[in-house]
Amino acid sequence: MIKYRLICKDCNITFDSWFSSSNEYERLKKKKFLNCHNCNSSSIHKTLMSPSISTSKKNSMMDKKIQKYKRAKQTILKYQEFIKKNFDYVGENFAYEVRSIHYNNKKMSKGIYGTTTKEDLKDLKEEGIETEIMPWIEDNEN
Numbered sequence: 001m002i003k004y005r006l007i008c009k010d011c012n013i014t015f016d017s018w019f020s021s022s023n024e025y026e027r028l029k030k031k032k033f034l035n036c037h038n039c040n041s042s043s044i045h046k047t048l049m050s051p052s053i054s055t056s057k058k059n060s061m062m063d064k065k066i067q068k069y070k071r072a073k074q075t076i077l078k079y080q081e082f083i084k085k086n087f088d089y090v091g092e093n094f095a096y097e098v099r100s101i102h103y104n105n106k107k108m109s110k111g112i113y114g115t116t117t118k119e120d121l122k123d124l125k126e127e128g129i130e131t132e133i134m135p136w137i138e139d140n141e142n
Contacts, residue, residue, distance in 0.1 A: 008036035
């Protein structure tokens, strides 16, 4: 296995990815199977990376990053719990339901939450309908 630091030439985000070999990276790139998780561009390239050397300082930094991740995850899970208790879930009908509320001046005793596409979110924004994006994670401790 080989780990490469990749960069998206469109949005300049960097991220790491594992490949079975350098040939596998080249094969996936040639078929345009590599894309940016931020902007979905296929303009992905390798950047310079230093070799991975294990040190106690590095392990300490990794422990701090893991703890930071766990705190962030717990915060998101608390928000999710609050949303589930105080909002109505409308599933994939979110865009339809929010338009119904907005254009029909419906008064709701609770807010709503659900899922929608990026395109629908863009359309809602253009229509002057304010929404918020919430990262949604499953609490699987495996």
